[in-house]
Amino acid sequence: MAGKVEPTITVEDDTDRTSESGIRLQVRTLADLARIAGVSAGTVSRALAGKALVNPETRDRIQALARQHGFQPNQMASKLRTGRTGVIGVVIPLSHEKRQHISDPFFLTLLGHLADELTESGFDVMLSRAMPDGTSNWLDRLTGSGMVDGLIVIGQSDQYHFIERAAQSYRPMVVWGHYRSGQTHCAVGTDNEAGGRIAVEHLLASGARNLAFLGQTGGIEIATRFRGAAAAAEAAGAPFAYLPVELADASMGPQIEDALSRADLEIDGIVAASDLVAMSALRALHDMGRSVPGQVRIVGFDDLPLAAQTTPPLTTIRQEIAEGARALVEKLKARIEGKTTLSLVMPPKLVIRQTTRA
Structure with a gap:
């Protein structure tokens, strides 16, 4: 019928x-x-x-x-005609900090701004966390998948050379991270070395004398912060210790207590690798019976929204995360269209709160 x-x-x-x-x-x-x-x-x-x-x-x-x-x-027909997917890949490589997670407050803050910028530009987002094992396959799989129109890499971890190599043949990629003169890949990030230097100079000016850097330096951005801090301490003739701790919510506090207890110096000034490390240090010092800023002064790095809510509120080095997210998306859109883009190095800013005010 x-x-x-x-x-x-x-x-x-x-x-x-x-x-x-x-x-x-x-x-x-x-x-x-x-x-x-x-x-x-x-x-x-x-x-x-x-x-x-x-x-x-x-x-x-x-x-x-x-x-x-x-x-x-018909979006599917349009994508077939243009050869584009309408999807941007966002990947976080974490080979240097395998216990770190996407739930890290810094990643969540940056991802939120990126998602806003990308969706307002008409893109969908594909998010992944990569755990590189010493090969470049993690990046090759993404750039050669055909699933995305472009790629945003958040942080270089210890994968700088793999990212640099991929950028020589895959142009629609931008990276949040460190910039080295003459590099191929387009990066957006903060002058981390200047940030480390500013943190030490502020601690010394606030009365601290025996300083320490708290965090792991396996990733290039943190290593550069440490280098700036160490150089500033050396220039001032101030004692300066490196106290490595891994980023892990459950064990970071005990790690910090142990590191401070074992230090040869009576540490009274801490440059934390990130706000998350600084927040854990605040709690560890409280548990140890050491007052902040009375006995120990602390400077974080990032100026996350939570930094102003700690007790006491955290002095920190501000990264312009929202501005950086906008720049990442604009530069990626330009590269998708075949245009050349320059890297952007943003100046850090000292935000003084109560953890350094005696």
Whole structure:
């Protein structure tokens, strides 16, 4: 038995939106919308894409008609025509800190800003955490997958050379991290060496004398912060210790207590590798019966939203995370279009709160 035959409706203009039987017309294709607007399907396509080739009045009229009729372009067909997926990959390599997680407050803050910027630009986001094992396969799999239009790498970990090599053949990639003069990959990040130097100079100015750097230096960004801090302490003739601790929520406090107890110096000034490390140090010092800032002064790094909520509020080196996220997305969009982009090194800023005010 033949199925029920639906009436064929021909759309002549944008004033007649129902058939004689009162059935509301449905606009399913660009051609349908083009007939209503009295223009070509190509003009409709360009207007919906916001192209400047269509004059503003016509573009606004077509977009208004699309909204009136609830018309949504066939995104899959559009992606097939353009050869693009509409997806941006965001990957966090953590070979130097295998106990660190995406739930780290710094990652969550940066990811939030990136997601806002990418979705407002019309992209979907594919997030992954990579645990490199000494080979470059983790990055090759992403750049050669065909699943994404571009890639944002958050942090270089100890994978700088693998990232640099991948950038020589894969252009739509930008990296949050450290910049070295002459490097191939496009990076956005903070002057970490200057940040470490500023932290030490502030601790000394606030009265600290025996200093320590708290954190692991396996990742290039943290290593650069340590280098800046150590250089500033040496220039001032101040004792300076390196106290390595791993980023792990459950055990970081005991690690910090143990490191401070074993230190040859009576530490009264701490440069923490990150705000998360600084927050753990605050709790560890409290448990040890040492007051902050009375006996020990602390400077963190990042200026996360939580930094102002600790007890006492945390002095820290601010990274412009929101600005950096915008720059990452804008530079990636430009690289997807085949344009050349320069790296961006943002200046750090000292934010003074109660952990260094005696």
